Amino acid sequence: MTEGQATSRPLDDRCDLSVIVPVFDEEENVEPLCGELHEALDPTGLDYEILFIDDGSRDGSLDRLIGLAERHPRVRVIALRRNFGQTAAMAAGFDHARGEVLVPIDADLQNDPRDIPALLKKLDGPPRYDIVSGWRRDRKDKWLTRRVPSVAANALIRRLTHVPIHDFGCTLKAYRREVIEDVSLSSDLHRFLPALAAWQGASIGEMVVRHRPRVRGQTKYGLRRMVRVVLDLVTVKFLGGYMTRPLYFFGKLAMMGFALAVGLLGIAVGQKFGYFGQPQGLNLNRNVLVSLSALLTFAAVQCVLLGVLSELLVRIYQDVRRRPIYRVRAVYEGTSVSSPRPARKRVSVERV
Numbered sequence: 001m002t003e004g005q006a007t008s009r010p011l012d013d014r015c016d017l018s019v020i021v022p023v024f025d026e027e028e029n030v031e032p033l034c035g036e037l038h039e040a041l042d043p044t045g046l047d048y049e050i051l052f053i054d055d056g057s058r059d060g061s062l063d064r065l066i067g068l069a070e071r072h073p074r075v076r077v078i079a080l081r082r083n084f085g086q087t088a089a090m091a092a093g094f095d096h097a098r099g100e101v102l103v104p105i106d107a108d109l110q111n112d113p114r115d116i117p118a119l120l121k122k123l124d125g126p127p128r129y130d131i132v133s134g135w136r137r138d139r140k141d142k143w144l145t146r147r148v149p150s151v152a153a154n155a156l157i158r159r160l161t162h163v164p165i166h167d168f169g170c171t172l173k174a175y176r177r178e179v180i181e182d183v184s185l186s187s188d189l190h191r192f193l194p195a196l197a198a199w200q201g202a203s204i205g206e207m208v209v210r211h212r213p214r215v216r217g218q219t220k221y222g223l224r225r226m227v228r229v230v231l232d233l234v235t236v237k238f239l240g241g242y243m244t245r246p247l248y249f250f251g252k253l254a255m256m257g258f259a260l261a262v263g264l265l266g267i268a269v270g271q272k273f274g275y276f277g278q279p280q281g282l283n284l285n286r287n288v289l290v291s292l293s294a295l296l297t298f299a300a301v302q303c304v305l306l307g308v309l310s311e312l313l314v315r316i317y318q319d320v321r322r323r324p325i326y327r328v329r330a331v332y333e334g335t336s337v338s339s340p341r342p343a344r345k346r347v348s349v350e351r352v
Helices: 030-044 061-071 086-096 113-124 143-161 189-198 224-242 246-273 288-319
Strands: 015-023 048-054 075-080 099-104 131-135 173-176 204-208 328-333 336-338
Touching (some): 015 113, 030 113
Parallel strands (some): 015 048, 015 099, 048 075
Antiparallel strands (some): 131 173
16 A cells, blocks of 8 residues: 555544645635634534645645644644645545545635535435536636636536536535545546546536635636646546547547548549549659558558557556555644555546
8 A cells, every 4th residue: 555645434434524625825714714614514513524635835824724623623634745736635635534525615715615505405405416516606806817717718618528517617516425436636637527527427516606805815826727727628538538448539540540541542543544634654652642641551550559559558557556646744633643544446537
């Protein structure tokens, strides 16, 4: 087993709800957020925990989080060794969570914890959902740098994934544990979790949630993230369509290459015998179209072989333990500090 990964909690150590909070340089926000979470969840009567994931913060966030864990029995803190990114922090939270329902929320206080009980109510239905996604219909962000790119990105994601929700980027969502355990996270794929889960057969609901302007701290988002979203979308599209059948992808490329090769060869033959005007009398061996046709045929064969090799690699990938995309330094719970726990096996994404 690899140090720094997580394992499934025994059934008698489970609770009803885990609120997962990735934190990176949010020193001024974590204590108010913790208070709001307690105020929103205490009246529900649920057995819940608040799991803060410190993603290598450079300010005093970790010290404040440790203080919260010492004062509040429902608070736990997972400190990562360095900044791995929001997706990795969220994956660490999912792995260490005890709850049967998992609710990630941003640490910047722009999500409103008062929406969590409503998310849970919609999750249980009727109808019953596996995921309920928040929709920040009235966003309190800048138009040019945040809202316009978000509208464009959501429209593109919706079109390519065929998952009809409005706000893939909203962190505030409710997931059933079994749905999360069937999905692997990497890169910046946390925003695509609904799509990855939908391809596994998960049912998805959506509800409008509150959104508040950032009052303290600096935003970690910008226009550069839009480029990463587009690149990640290409990855997700490939995962959804070809992760377990890469030969289909490379086979299509091979067929297109072979068809083009046959077409070029036909044109070369037509030129020699005058089907496209006067016969040119060229030696086919000297016709550049014949050379291109041979090159495309060779490339098509290579694509088929690459597809077969990819199929073998997928089989191996599905049988081996995956390394995590984060490393845990320590776990803070109450006044105790524990070392990282060994990892549970995550299941790779497979489209149904």
